[in-house]
Amino acid sequence: MLFIKKEGKREPKGRAELRELITQISVLFISLRQVNRVILQEEDRVKSETENAKIPVDHTTLQLHNLMYEKNHYLKAIKACKDFKSKYPDIELVPEEEFFRDAPEELKGDPLLKEDPHKRMLHRLNFELFQRKELCKQREELEQRKKNLQETIANRKKFISSLPSHLKALKKASLPVQQQLGILHTKRTKQHQLAELLPAPLYILYSQLLAQKEAFEEPIDLEIVGSTKDAQSFARQQANKDTGASTGIEESKLDDDVPEEEDDSQRRRKRPKKVQIKENVDATGFYQVHPLSVSVHVYDDELTSGTKPSKLVTLKFEYLLKLHVVCVGVDGVQGGSENNFLINLFPDDTGIELPHQIAKLSSGVNFVYDEKRAQRPFKWVQHLAGIDFLPEAPPFLADNISGIDEAAKGASTLAGLNIYRQQHRVQTILERIRARKKSQLALK
Template sequence: MDDEIEEGMVVDEDPQSLPGHRQADRRASGKSPYELLRESKSSVEDVVAKILAIKRQGHPKSQLRELVTQTFLHFVTLRQVNRTILLEEDRVKAETERAKAPVDFTTLQLHNLMYEKSHYIKAIKACKDFKSKYPDIELVPEEEFFRDAPEDIKGSVESNDAHSLMLKRLNFELFQRKELRKLHEQLEERKRSLLQTIANRKKFLSSLPSHLKSLKKASLPVQNQLGVLHSKKLKQHHSAELLPPPLYVVFSQLMAQKEAFEEKIDLEIIGSMKDAQTFVRQQANKDSGISSNQESSRLEDDVPDEEDDGQRRRKRPKKVPSKENLEHAGYYQVHPLKVILHIYDDETSDPKPVKLVTLKFEYMLKLNVVCVGIEAANEGPQDNILCNLFPDDTGLELPHQSAKLAGGDNLKFDVKRSSRPFKWAQHLAGIDFLPEVSPLLKAQENTSDEMSKSDVFASGLSLYRQQNRVETILQRIRSRKKAQLALV
């Protein structure tokens, strides 16, 4: 084709289109390489479009040479711009590397600091989680530490140095514990010596009763000679502790009367001490409920059978125990200990007065009454001086309602028994009870009776109503015994 550009064709170049002029024009224009690249690209596209248009229209080749020259110039410009862009890229990379170096160094420092921070956090957590012994130690307060701690331990402690203060407080605690350890050893040594002393004294005290007993036996003749019966009195007091409450009241009242008014009476307690101690233990076990098993077994034995259930539901009249069955039923069961009262004549001035009568007080357990009788009496029941010592008090009837309910309303004491439950004996023992009939009814009956009968009772009732019961009873017994002796 004629219109095509032959290879190796020399094209005349315009001096203005040289690269130096292009670069000078680019620098003069102040455009960036990227803008020149876009302009060169668009110029090449325009030149190529013109060449194609000339070839289509069939214009002469002289027009193509100028366009080809412009195209080559644009290619040269593209290469120069490309080289400039590459150089600029290298320069930017170098500047970027130079700017990146301090950033990398700072990042490395940041990573080092973060690692160091995590290490410190782990160390702090390990320190906080460390289970030491000192939190469980009760240290003295800081005020007491600064007040009592020695100077070599306290030293100079700054107020803001908590760690140093804690160490010094721990040292002071160790110092105190060492001192307490020394004191503990001293006290242990003293304790051992005191235990040895106590053991020696216990050994001496254990052997002391035998010595006191022998000394007491040796002093009995001296006591009898001087009339100071200390051993006998002490023995009576020990025996009185085992008496039932009513007999204890009788003994204490009579003993107080003797000591306060120098009454010429003597008291003694007779009976089995071993049986009395057994009775006291049985009462204590019954009160504490130890005998509940025996009672439950007794209740199981008393459960009625089904066959006899209908018969047991019938009401049966209560049987009154006869005199023969009273002994078997245990109504006359008495306490093992008894109180003996010796009454002497109070009108004589002899050092050894005449004994008038000896009374024996005993306590019936089931009937809860105190019985009194004359010891070794030879006269019959009809000559008993205690009968009717006070008006209407023969001693043949039970004095209070509870005893009558326990033994039966028609229960009469055996006349042959020397001891009887006189009413004055119950009052002397502290067993007071209500009368069976209201005093108002008795007052109405007394108004309808003869005046002579009331005169007979007046003297006895006036003495009985007084509070000096012991003195009144002793006077009555003495006067009754003297009257009996005068009749002989």
């Protein structure tokens, strides 16, 4: 058509060709439209088929994603379970034999336990839990019992703490009954407590006299007199001295009589007489006595029916700390004729001469026992107090030196001393004291 128009063919033949070409173009265009419509329909069909095929693919893809998610979840859970540190490996479970023997029937009755280790472990853990619950119940019961016992102990402690006051009131209330019945238990207990503070010689003397009284119903009464506080203080000082914790305590006590009011000039002026002053001071310190002493009330052993025994004399026994001797005298008498009946109670025993070498060496060569003191260190008192000693010279040597008269005197002395060296020393001494006192009273 373009070529025809360019050529300018306007004849009827050209026009016929154009019309024929237009018809062909229209037919071709219609065919093109038809083909296009078929293509579009085919495209719609393919799209529809594609959409229909996409639905199961999407569903399958979704299922795949879900499965992958679940797979990852399970893998994490498995890893967490593998990494989890349980407490049961640290639990000391009972052995399987004990589990099957002691566990309740509901825990061990499953027949599959022996084949399934996991299930067996669970049941063992349940059995452990069951045991621990039982132990918790027992613990609660024991705690309650402990609380009750503590309350009971507290009540008893409270009662015990108040018991001394009740006992003291009971003792005080029982004193009239004891006096009426003649059973002075309270006084005896106090005397026994004081006896523990006595020095060893006085304690031996007290125990022997008390044993003689209780064994043979000897008509005597014993009493420990003195300051209890001073005796306790002295006992503590002696204990400290024995352990080496305190030195010079006894010396300071014995030197209390040393004059301290002199100044230095007076001491310098009296320097030539220093030894004499020291001897005088020591002489006063030698008579320092223990804070406690023993008083013995001696009664007449000749009893008449219906009358109480009369008191003959009260003897007071003291212990001299420096000389380590026991002295005796009539209680309440400062000297004089009241003490004369004790002199030579046994032959050659006047009480003026120190009885053993220890006292003589401690006192010094120039020491002379004061005859004005009421208490004297008789030899028989030392034997009674357990202080035994050897004579200064053997008897045969004294006999050869003194001659025939002295030998006879020595034999008499030994015969007299043999009396109180026998087993019944206390009885022999008390008999002699009663005999001497009765003779003295008869002379008066």
